[in-house]
Amino acid sequence: xxxxxxxxxxxxxxxxxxxxxxxxxxxxxxxxxxxxxxxxxxxxxxxxxxxxxxxxxxxxxxxxxxxxxxxxxxxxxxxxxxxxxxxxxxxxxxxxxxxxxxxxxxxxxxxxxxxxxxxxxxxxxxxxxxxxxxxxxxxxxxxxxxxxxxxxxxxxxxxxxxxxxxxxxxxxxxxxxxxxxxxxxxxxxxxxxxxxxxxxxxxxxxxxxxxxxxxxxxxxxxxxxxxxxxxxxxxxxxxxxxxxxxxxxxxxxxxxxxxxxxxxxxxxxxxxxxxxxxxxxxxxxxxxxxxxxxxxxxxxxxxxxxxxxxxxxxxxxxxxxxxxxxxxxxxxxxxxxxxxxxxxxxxxxxxxxxxxxxxxxxxxxxxxxxxxxxxxxxxxxxxxxxxxxxxxxxxxxxxxxxxxxxxxxxxxxxxxxxxxxxxxxxxxxxxxxxxxxxxxxxxxxxxxxxxxxxx
Numbered sequence: 001x002x003x004x005x006x007x008x009x010x011x012x013x014x015x016x017x018x019x020x021x022x023x024x025x026x027x028x029x030x031x032x033x034x035x036x037x038x039x040x041x042x043x044x045x046x047x048x049x050x051x052x053x054x055x056x057x058x059x060x061x062x063x064x065x066x067x068x069x070x071x072x073x074x075x076x077x078x079x080x081x082x083x084x085x086x087x088x089x090x091x092x093x094x095x096x097x098x099x100x101x102x103x104x105x106x107x108x109x110x111x112x113x114x115x116x117x118x119x120x121x122x123x124x125x126x127x128x129x130x131x132x133x134x135x136x137x138x139x140x141x142x143x144x145x146x147x148x149x150x151x152x153x154x155x156x157x158x159x160x161x162x163x164x165x166x167x168x169x170x171x172x173x174x175x176x177x178x179x180x181x182x183x184x185x186x187x188x189x190x191x192x193x194x195x196x197x198x199x200x201x202x203x204x205x206x207x208x209x210x211x212x213x214x215x216x217x218x219x220x221x222x223x224x225x226x227x228x229x230x231x232x233x234x235x236x237x238x239x240x241x242x243x244x245x246x247x248x249x250x251x252x253x254x255x256x257x258x259x260x261x262x263x264x265x266x267x268x269x270x271x272x273x274x275x276x277x278x279x280x281x282x283x284x285x286x287x288x289x290x291x292x293x294x295x296x297x298x299x300x301x302x303x304x305x306x307x308x309x310x311x312x313x314x315x316x317x318x319x320x321x322x323x324x325x326x327x328x329x330x331x332x333x334x335x336x337x338x339x340x341x342x343x344x345x346x347x348x349x350x351x352x353x354x355x356x357x358x359x360x361x362x363x364x365x366x367x368x369x370x371x372x373x374x375x376x377x378x379x380x381x382x383x384x385x386x387x388x389x390x391x392x393x394x395x396x397x398x399x400x401x402x403x404x405x406x407x408x409x410x411x412x413x414x415x416x417x418x419x420x421x422x423x424x425x426x427x428x429x430x431x432x433x434x435x436x437x438x439x440x441x442x443x444x445x446x447x448x449x450x451x452x453x454x455x
Contacts, residue, residue: 067335067337067354067355067358067427067428068281068283068284068308068309068327068329068335068428069280069281069282069283069284069428069429069430070252070254070325070327070427070428070429070430071254071256071313071322071323071324071325071429071430071431072234072241072254072256072427072429073234073235073236073239073241073254073256073429074236074429074431074432075426077236077237077239078234078235078236078404079152079153079235079236079237080152080153080155080159080233080234080235081232081233081234081235081356081357081403081404081405082159082232082233082234083230083231083232083233083401083403084159084160084163084230084231084233085228085229085230085231103172103175103176104175107175107176107178107179107182110126110130110133110179111179111182111186113126113130114126114127114130114186120190120191120192120193123190123193124190124193127183127186127187127190127193127195128195130179130183131180131183131187131195131199131203134176134179134180134183134203135203137172137176138173138176138203138206138207141169141172141173141176141207141210142206142209142210144169145169145210145257146238146257148162148165148166148169149235149238149239149240149257150238152235153235153236153237159233162233162235163218163231163233163242164218164222166215166218166240166242167215167216167218167219167222168219169210169211169215170210170211170212170215170216170218170219171216171219173207173208173210173211174207174211174216176207177204177207177208177211180200180203180204180207181204183200184200187200197296197297198267198296198297198298199297201294201296201297201299202297202298202299205294205297205299205300205301205314206299208301208314208324209255209299209314209323209324212242212253212326213251213253213326213328214231214242214243214244214251214252214253214326215242215253217229217231217244217246217251218231218242229244229245229246230244230245230389230400230401231243231244231401232244232356232357232401232402232403232404234356234357234404236256237258238256238257238258239254239255239256239257239258240253240254240255241253241254241255241357243357243358243401244401245331245359245399245400245401248330248331248332249309249328249329249330249331250328250329250330250331250334250358250359250399250401251326251327251328251329252326252327252329252357252358253324253325253326254324254325254326255323255324256323256324256431257323259316259319259321259322259323259431260316260318260319260321260323261316261318261319266298266317266318267295267296267297267298267317268295268296268297268298268299268300268315268316268317268320269295269296270293270295270296270300272295272300272317272320273293273295273300273301273302273315274293274302276315276320276321276322277302277304277311277313277315277322280322280430280431281304281311281313281430284304284306284311285304285306287306287307287308288304288305288306289305289306289307290304290305291303291304291305297317298316298317298318299314299315299316299317300314300315300317301313301314301315302315307333308329308330308333308334308335309327309328309329309330309333310327310328311325311326311327311328312325312326312327313325321431322430322431329359331359331361331399334354334359334361335354336352336353336354336360336361337352337353337354337355337424337425338353339351339352339353340353340420340421340422341420342418342419342420343367343418344416344417344418344419345415345416345417345418346366346367346368346416347364347365347366347367347373347375347411347413347416347417347418348364348365348366348367348418349362349363349364349409349411349418349419349420350362350363350364350365350420351363351409351420351422353402353422353424353425354402354424354425354427355402355424355425355426355427355428356402356403356404356405356424356426356427357401357402357403357404357427358401358402358424358427359399359400359401359402360399360400360401360402360422360424361397361398361399362377362392362397362398362399362400362409362411363392363396363397364377364392364396364397364411364413365396371396372392372394372395372396372397373392373396373411373413374391374392374393374394374396375391375392375411375412375413376388376390376391376411376412376413377389377390377391377392377398377400377409377410377411377412378409378410378412379400379403379407379408379409379410380407380408380410381403381405381406381407381408382406382407382408382421386408386410392411402422402424405424406421406422406423407421407422407424408420408421408422409421409422
């Protein structure tokens with residue numbers, strides 16, 4: 001099994017209406033048989049007409065378990081969505097190095113000035129000035145983050161540029177967080193001087209909200225740390241979701257700035273933070289094996305290790321809502337939705353989807369033998385251009401990141417070709433739309449969005 005990559009562009013219109021039926025196969029060949037099998041349900045009639053096709057059999061197959069709740073953007077609020085494969089790029093790599101060096105040089109200069117202070121009083125002044133400067137840099141970085149999301153929503157920058165900018169913001173946030181930790185240690189070691197612990201905690205969490213493993217992965221790819229990766233990105237008002245499959249793990253970051261309260265100065269306790277995560281992540285908290293809470297500041301962080309992965313959630317103290325979250329899901333323990341299979345030319349292709357931007361497992365077998373088949377797989381929009389995402393390998397399956405909206409998977413083995421269309425379910429979001437019309441709240445809404453899969 002190998003993860004793959006993709007390169008295509010399409011405009012998709014989604015109907016966000018509760019209870020929508022799954023999309024039918026988009027195959028034109030009437031000899032294709034698409035199967036959806038459901039545990040405990042009887043087989044549908046052998047002959048039904050779907051999109052003008054005959055000899056089409058459909059069964060339902062239940063998924064492997066409940067999909068864990070997650071922070072995300074309500075479908076009605078999504079402005080843009082794309083899949084993009086990123087490769088090593090010398091220009092971006094040099095840009096990362098230059099900017100990171102500049103911030104590190106400034107940090108070193110601040111630390112040296114503090115250490116060289118001629119008196120305790122001067123040292124205290126230097127510490128306060130350095131901390132205030134770092135807080136201002138964090139405010140500027142958060143503003144830049146918001147501006148880049150808006151620029152992408154307004155289609156003023158490409159997906160390629162947007163992902164690169166997220167990687168740069170991540171790199172700077174990490175350097176500033178490291179600087180904050182150094183300042184905290186120096187303040188603790190300064191005789192007769194103290195700065196509120198909550199001030200340091202709040203600053204570190206502000207910076208952590210602007211960094212994450214997927215953003216770091218973008219930087220790793222662009223600077224040559226790994227050959228390529230396929231990234232999903234989805235944006236809404238001051239909100240972004242990005243995901244990737246790396247090292248047999250699905251990693252998903254979500255940031256919803258519109259769930260924060262501007263200028264919040266209210267502290268949140270560990271107990272209050274725990275109550276928030278218990279309410280919105282009931283399954284995860286019931287499966288938890290270990291947890292760590294950082295609180296007593298305007299922001300709180302809860303990290304949970306559970307039976308099916310890890311969660312890191314940041315909570316706004318004033319709104320008492322999760323506004324940033326990172327989830328790690330090992331592929332071996334990932335639950336999938338209802339599967340769909342298609343049979344043609346002695347091949348059986350089965351998809352095990354989750355949700356847009358989530359992991360999807362693609363299985364390819366010989367229809368008669370049931371043996372795994374090693375073949376090339378492509379993914380693309382119905383009746384549009386498809387792109388290779390990888391080989392199934394000797395074990396006959398491949399995990400990849402799903403696009404947003406209806407898509408088609410094609411397997412090609414010599415002269416044999418089989419395809420299946422997938423209409424993924426909406427993810428189980430912990431919060432719905434903050435505007436009217438979100439189907440999760442019982443309303444109906446139609447959404448037109450740009451969904452691109454690019455090189």
